[in-house]
Amino acid sequence: xxxxxxxxxxxxxxxxxxxxxxxxxxxxxxxxxxxxxxxxxxxxxxxxxxxxxxxxxxxxxxxxxxxxxxxxxxxxxxxxxxxxxxxxxxxxxxx
Numbered sequence: 001x002x003x004x005x006x007x008x009x010x011x012x013x014x015x016x017x018x019x020x021x022x023x024x025x026x027x028x029x030x031x032x033x034x035x036x037x038x039x040x041x042x043x044x045x046x047x048x049x050x051x052x053x054x055x056x057x058x059x060x061x062x063x064x065x066x067x068x069x070x071x072x073x074x075x076x077x078x079x080x081x082x083x084x085x086x087x088x089x090x091x092x093x094x095x
Contacts, residue, residue: 020058020061020062020065020066021062021066023058024055024058024059024062027051027054027055027058028055030051031048031051031052031055034047034048034051035048046087046090046091047087049083049084049086049087049090050083050084050087050088052080052083053079053080053081053082053083053084053087054080054084055080056076056077056079056080056083057076057077057080059076059080060073060074060076060077060080063076
C-alpha cells in the first residue's frame with residue numbers, strides 16, 4: 001500500500017470532523033442569538049429551550065464520535081431530551 005492510499009482515509013475522517021464541528025458551531029451561534037432575543041421577548045424562551053436541547057444532541061454526537069468521552073455523552077443526551085420534553089410540554093400548555 002502506497003503512502004497516497006493511506007492518506008485518503010485520513011482526509012475523509014478530517015472532513016467528518018469538520019462537519020460535526022461546523023454543525024455544533026452553527027447551533028451554538030443560533031442558540032446565542034435566541035438567548036439575546038429571549039432576554040427581550042419572553043415568548044421566545046420556549047423555543048430557546050428547544051434549541052438548547054438540539055444543541056445538546058449535537059454535543060453528544062461530537063463527544064461520542066470525536067472526543068471518545070462515552071460516559072459524558074449520556075449526560076448530554078439526557079439533558080437534551082429533558083429540555084426538548086419541557087419545551088414541548090410548554091408549547092402544549094401542559095406546564
